[in-house]
Amino acid sequence: MDSTYKKVFGGNSIVARRIELLLKDNSIEPILKDESESARLAGFGTPLPDLIQIFVHKDEEIKALALINQLHKK
Template sequence: MSNYIKIFSGSFIEVQRIFSELEKINICAIIKDESESARLAGFGTFGQGFQEIHVHKDELDRALKAIKTLSTELQE
């Protein structure tokens, strides 16, 4: 069982913005990019795929609160 939980998936720009905000509050997030993994393995990819952000289960509540706050700020 993995100790990391997916909390967000989206475009490269969205993921980078959220990842940066999580770093500011000392949350260690991991970006998972299936298209990049496929490219490195020698498989072709079509366009820029979606990426995922994963956080350790111990930081889940703080990370979800940060994402909620960020999305509220972006909508204003």
């Protein structure tokens, strides 16, 4: 992943999709990296099913982390 992007989340697909929507609703365009889907498409298995990582542009990292933290406090 390009160094202009920072990882803000790693976890299961249900929580990741909720965070993706939250970020998009706040004008942040996240990039999702789904290891299990990539492995499936390549014909391989993965030891960590449903693991999704979310990256945002480094200029939006602080805002994204604040939104994610608010979500977890609810």
